[in-house]
Amino acid sequence: MTKKSGDDGRSTIRDVAARAGVSASTVSRVLGGDYPVSAATRTRVLRAVREMDYVADARAKAVAGVGTPTLAFVLEDITGPSFAHMAYGVEREAARLGHLSLVCSTDGDVRRELEFIGMMRAQRAAAVILVGGAADTPEYRERTRRVADSLASAGSRLVLCGRPPLGPGAPVTVIEYDNEGGAYALVAHVLAQGHRRVLFLGGKPDHTTAMGRERGYLAAHRARGLEPDPELLLHGDFTRDSGHRLMRQALARGPEFSAVVAATDMVAAGALTALHEAGLAVPGDVSLAGYDDIPFARDLHPALTTVHVPYEELGRLAVRTALGHGGESAGEHLLLGTHVVVRDSVAAYGGH
Numbered sequence: 001m002t003k004k005s006g007d008d009g010r011s012t013i014r015d016v017a018a019r020a021g022v023s024a025s026t027v028s029r030v031l032g033g034d035y036p037v038s039a040a041t042r043t044r045v046l047r048a049v050r051e052m053d054y055v056a057d058a059r060a061k062a063v064a065g066v067g068t069p070t071l072a073f074v075l076e077d078i079t080g081p082s083f084a085h086m087a088y089g090v091e092r093e094a095a096r097l098g099h100l101s102l103v104c105s106t107d108g109d110v111r112r113e114l115e116f117i118g119m120m121r122a123q124r125a126a127a128v129i130l131v132g133g134a135a136d137t138p139e140y141r142e143r144t145r146r147v148a149d150s151l152a153s154a155g156s157r158l159v160l161c162g163r164p165p166l167g168p169g170a171p172v173t174v175i176e177y178d179n180e181g182g183a184y185a186l187v188a189h190v191l192a193q194g195h196r197r198v199l200f201l202g203g204k205p206d207h208t209t210a211m212g213r214e215r216g217y218l219a220a221h222r223a224r225g226l227e228p229d230p231e232l233l234l235h236g237d238f239t240r241d242s243g244h245r246l247m248r249q250a251l252a253r254g255p256e257f258s259a260v261v262a263a264t265d266m267v268a269a270g271a272l273t274a275l276h277e278a279g280l281a282v283p284g285d286v287s288l289a290g291y292d293d294i295p296f297a298r299d300l301h302p303a304l305t306t307v308h309v310p311y312e313e314l315g316r317l318a319v320r321t322a323l324g325h326g327g328e329s330a331g332e333h334l335l336l337g338t339h340v341v342v343r344d345s346v347a348a349y350g351g352h
Contacts, residue, residue, distance in 0.1 A: 089315025183216025
């Protein structure tokens, strides 16, 4: 076990410097982010911070320039429209409450995510908000529980926003929206128009957000006594290119369908392009629906029927919860509602 030289048994900045093989001032520079250091040095310092469970003291915080209360918002891809609106909600609410918000886009790199969280813990950020679905594996739960415990020990809070919950006892607050309920209502609307063969363009099979939306698709069919053809369920990711590719595959190889439900509006946009390229009219030949209600959904031709998710409010609620301004406490699980927005892209089945 590493010997800790602080009076209270906790690691000091000098302990971290010794472990990383650098000076204490270099550790401060890495944690502060206000002075250029090499990538290799930064990696060694952050590894030492994690291994020694180091939390910056007041002097290190002063060097790092942390004067304004800070919270961190961690997501996979900030270019996604839905996440961008959530980030906007986070930033606006944090500013209203007098906090600085820092955004980290990880591109799905778990190591980058953990390094950023470690840096935020070292600087005693008020909270860390982790956003977006993930594979709900034992590894995910163990890793995220360690993060939650580590942040709690430093006086910080972890909020999981749309991520899988960790089960009882974890010092986290979970905020989700009703993926399954939204998809159920949307597919029920499509089925009510007389469609019986509805193609579903889904996300990754192990992704919790994608799984919830697929469960809603299946449940809506079964509520009407229908069992959907397994060949009507296709899997990709939540991007426009995935929707375009899957739609082209379905048109080329079958199976037969009269309506399409896409797991996101971005997927629906790609599918719409593929349908137009194939000379098919929406909704005259094929009905189409999406999910998210991102702003451009109403500007597609035709305007897209979809599920509205309150992404900006989700971001604001995450901040209020993280900072203790919403009356919620760690361990609570909050679920926001969704609703169907009916526009022009779904029509009654006409026997085509």
